Amino acid sequence: MRLIQYRDRNQLRVAVVETPEAVRPITVEGGTYALARIAIDSGQSLESVIEVRLEDTLLDYQPLVDERRLLPPLTHPDPAHCLVTGTGLTHLGSADTRSAMHAQSQQQTQQSEEQLTDSMRMFKLGVEGGKPAPGETGAQPEWFYKGGGDCMVAPEAEIPVPAFAEDAGEEPELAGLYLIGNDGRPWRIGYAIGNEFSDHVTERFNYLWLAHSKLRACSVGPELWVGELPDHLEGTSRIVRGGETVWEKPFLTGEANMAHSLANLEYHHFKYSGFRRPGDVHVHFFGTATLSFADGIKTRDGDRFEISLPIFGRALRNPLRFKTETPPIDVKSL
Structure with missing residues (x-):
């Protein structure tokens, strides 16, 4: 599994890389840091925490690159x-x-x-x-x-x-x-x-x-x-x-x-x-x-x-x- 962080207006978002062209956003406030805190505090794997929070829609990857919306992961x-x-x-x-x-x-x-x-x-x-x-x-x-x-x-x-x-x-x-x-x-x-x-x-x-x-x-x-x-x-x-x-x-x-x-x-x-x-x-x-x-x-x-x-x-x-x-x-x- 690979993750990215990106800006969505004024929000910090995190997503799973599904394909070279598309990412699937994760519902969580606080990005990768928040996901990791949930995993540690609940005794679950990071993947388990992510799987139940995956959104249904896919997002085009390239605009995040072109618009410089990517952040450190x-x-x-x-x-x-x-x-x-x-x-x-x-x-x-x-x-x-x-x-x-x-x-x-x-x-x-x-x-x-x-x-x-x-x-x-x-x-x-x-x-x-x-x-x-x-x-x-x-x-x-x-x-x-x-x-x-x-x-x-x-x-x-x-x-x-x-x-x-x-x-x-x-x-x-x-x-x-x-x-x-x-x-x-x-x-x-x-x-x-x-x-x-x-x-x-x-x-x-x-x-x-x-x-x-x-x-x-x-x-x-x-x-x-x-x-x-x-x-x-x-x-x-x-x-x-x-x-x-x-x-x-x-x-x-x-x-x-x-x-x-x-x-x-x-x-x-x-x-x-x-x-x-x-x-x-x-x-x-x-x-x-x-x-x-x-x-x-x-x-x-x-x-x-x-x-x-x-x-x-x-x-x-x-x-x-x-x-x-x-x-x-x-x-x-x-």
Whole structure:
């Protein structure tokens, strides 16, 4: 089952994707968030909650896209209660990408421990211990914070690039979408395509600036996959400029292509009590090994990112908009 959220006049609506051309609205106030709350509170599956609320009529999908009425597939009524985070160096091949980006040797995983960079050491930890047996604790991944819920832009909407940014690069990833129950238990609602979007020039200058490079907008959706994922997923990431594709590359994701299991990544995020606050929404990116920046691409104003994974339905598309001014930062004493 796949879900979308969209605007209907001033209302937040949610619908099931029936076909590539049609969606079936669900009768509920509050969108996907409300459906998940009902499921958790009543002890039912999300699918069961949805099935009894399906409306009889079908709605054309394409106008929602053309009119930019799509929203991220899960939102919180208060964006401050949505945390957007992620993990890096999680995919087989991601270390090569990171090394190339930092102009380091491609053979570092074969070097002695003393010769490894921190990034390569982190990747090696994941390869050796990122998929623990059930009941065991695996290696910690790299982790970063992106922002609150207001850093997520809707599918088809412009991704803003701040005037102080050095780069504006896509990162095609899986994202997990979660709601914390009243008892503090994290519930995974589903998965979506994500464009984690980062400033790779800033990161390349010094890896200790990784935290700065991640404080950017991002996008998730348009469709939310409810249920278990296949282990192997193949997608395509491209950049379209003036109607022409200027860069395109396949990417792999899913646990078969990762150094870490999804369960291990989830454990090391939600083990912190501050991330188990009842009622909060979490959007967590699982990493990638494919970047246009690693191929020397420099994005421009108006470029459109397109990220697709066939089982997720429609592609996630967002144009870039470069800002030219930074609001004045005037800190005053009280």
